[in-house]
Amino acid sequence: MLRPSGVITLLTDFGWEGPFAASMKGVALSINPSARVVDITHSVPRHDVEAAAFILWSTYRYFPEGTVHVAVVDPGVGTARRALAVRSRRFFFVGPDNGVLMMAAEDDAPFEAREVSNPSFMLSEVSRTFHGRDVFAPAAAKLSLGFSFEEVGGVVKDPVRLSRPSYRVEDGWLVGEVVYVDSFGNLALSIPGRALASLARLGEACEVEAAGRRVEARFVEAYGSVGPGELLLVEDSFGLVELAVNRGSAAEGLRLRRGDVVKVRPKPP
Numbered sequence: 001m002l003r004p005s006g007v008i009t010l011l012t013d014f015g016w017e018g019p020f021a022a023s024m025k026g027v028a029l030s031i032n033p034s035a036r037v038v039d040i041t042h043s044v045p046r047h048d049v050e051a052a053a054f055i056l057w058s059t060y061r062y063f064p065e066g067t068v069h070v071a072v073v074d075p076g077v078g079t080a081r082r083a084l085a086v087r088s089r090r091f092f093f094v095g096p097d098n099g100v101l102m103m104a105a106e107d108d109a110p111f112e113a114r115e116v117s118n119p120s121f122m123l124s125e126v127s128r129t130f131h132g133r134d135v136f137a138p139a140a141a142k143l144s145l146g147f148s149f150e151e152v153g154g155v156v157k158d159p160v161r162l163s164r165p166s167y168r169v170e171d172g173w174l175v176g177e178v179v180y181v182d183s184f185g186n187l188a189l190s191i192p193g194r195a196l197a198s199l200a201r202l203g204e205a206c207e208v209e210a211a212g213r214r215v216e217a218r219f220v221e222a223y224g225s226v227g228p229g230e231l232l233l234v235e236d237s238f239g240l241v242e243l244a245v246n247r248g249s250a251a252e253g254l255r256l257r258r259g260d261v262v263k264v265r266p267k268p269p
Contacts, residue, residue, distance in 0.1 A: 117153035165190035185249025193235030
């Protein structure tokens with residue numbers, strides 16, 4: 001049986017100012033004053049469910065077993081979309097049923113999903129516009145106290161899933177897409193590092209094609225392996241190929257954003 005650790009994480013697009021994130025913390029701590037509430041981020045691009053799902057996937061596993069992860073990027077708040085709680089092998093996840101939870105939950109399979117429909121897991125008054133405070137925070141706090149997961153609500157057999165980022169090999173090119181842009185302007189691609197390593201040696205020059213441009217980038221093991229301002233390819237800390245500029249921004253320099261197609265291959269002789 002999965003035992004709660006007492007840790008609750010919050011991941012939203014609410015921003016760091018205003019009452020929203022603080023209200024969620026207040027609700028959680030009112031229900032479980034001993035909880036340790038950790039902000040993953042409140043700076044997800046507004047309404048960007050895919051970006052939130054990627055951030056959750058890339059961070060969830062580094063928390064103690066039994067952590068309750070709350071992710072709220074919820075353009076459908078107040079509509080017929082379901083509120084979801086998921087118990088995976090080592091963690092709990094709470095948030096809207098719009099796919100934001102499932103990349104992480106499926107990564108930690110097996111999992112069971114339930115609709116948060118039991119009023120005892122919500123505040124007594126539930127607004128139409130702020131389920132983060134009124135539904136997800138209290139549900140997470142109750143789970144962090146060890147309340148029965150089965151009492152949350154009925155089983156959900158068909159949780160919404162997002163299309164998983166993928167790549168393909170095409171005429172010698174590795175073809176993927178930008179899955180995340182970090183604060184440095186580094187571009188995480190859907191191409192696994194091992195895929196590029198199977199074609200190119202460390203230090204080898206590669207061609208990168210995106211947005212109608214073709215540029216050269218060296219495949220290296222660290223940002224500092226090239227000079228300042230130079231474009232590079234590196235395997236990031238999550239095992240993905242990252243397109244970056246040493247001490248610069250690849251996103252700005254190449255004018256790329258999440259979802260853009262990027263092709264990579266070793267530079268032909």
